[in-house]
Amino acid sequence: MALISLEDLDGLDDEQLDDDITDNPEPMEDDEQQRLFTHWQAVASTHQVSIPQEMTGPIQEMTHRNRTQEREQVPFISISRHEKLGELMFEERMYPAGKWACVTKAEKLYEQSISMGFMKLMKFICKENSVGRYLGMTVPIVNIIKMIEDSKGFEKDVLTAYYLPAEFQANPPQPTDPDITILQREAIRVITRTFFGTTTEETIMPQINLLWELLGPSDQVQRSSYMVAVYENPGVSCRRNEIWFIRRDP
Structure with missing residues (x-):
């Protein structure tokens, strides 16, 4: 894929x-x-x-x-699932600490930044690394967005992150591209909701607003940044994505 x-x-x-x-x-x-x-x-x-x-x-x-080849799932623990009339509204998960390959782009549009960022990661995955081999695909690819002060749009800088497969967690291959950094990210607790379709600023903002409506007022969740997790390829007409809200305290 x-x-x-x-x-x-x-x-x-x-x-x-x-x-x-x-x-x-x-x-x-x-x-x-x-x-x-x-x-x-x-x-x-x-x-x-x-x-x-x-x-x-x-x-x-x-x-x-x-x-x-099988795609490797980023590991997580499901903490709770919240349903209404049999439909999953949102889920709370814990993702453990781990090593991610990250690149930040600041293009004019959010969708340009994530596209340009992933192309760099794609070359890293496909042999442009210190071991000179294909590393394997993990899902989801995660895009981290920060809100501008009025919370009505995104800052230009978008970080796109690829979780290193399990076999490389202890000894990560190094990228040949200086724009890519291998980061040890701490454990994170998130509230997630699935949505389908494209991932642009226009489609993501309504998803953020909808999840806030479902959650109600809360000071336990960050409002300054969110994550967009992408699972499917561009040939899928109804792609699976998730919006992730970040808990302040794991």
Whole structure:
């Protein structure tokens, strides 16, 4: 699965791409590589981002690997689930301390920042690291946003984070890109709610407001920053995402 925080591409879904992507470990033919690259470029254009030609290799690598290997779930403990008429409204979870590869971008639009940030992480995952190998995909990719003072919009700086697979937690590979930093992040307790579709500033703000309505007034949750967790690839028309509220005290 080619996981990236980009909008869905109309008219071209995962199944159509899978028809053209072989499970054979041999390199793709040039026309297949170009079709895959064109797909990603079209998706990126919806976020006003252009994918450089140098991304052809990582796109091919991740597409093949994510079809033949399991994605590793970021570990967590479910603390409580809150339902109404059988529907899950929100869930409280504890994520343990761990090492994450992080990059911060400050583009004009939120969606540009997360797209540019993940492209850098994608190259790190696909061999641009000190061990020179594909590291494996973990989900979700998490984007950390900070609110401007009036709480009606986001600050430009957006941190995009990739949880290192379990085999690399003790001895993390080092990135060749100086913009990527390996951070030991402390345990975090979050309140999460699932939503589906695209992840832009316009779609995220209503999700933040909705979760506040469900929670009601609370001084136990941060209002200055939130997280957006992304699980699906851009070919999925109804992508799964989560908004995470951060508890002040784990």
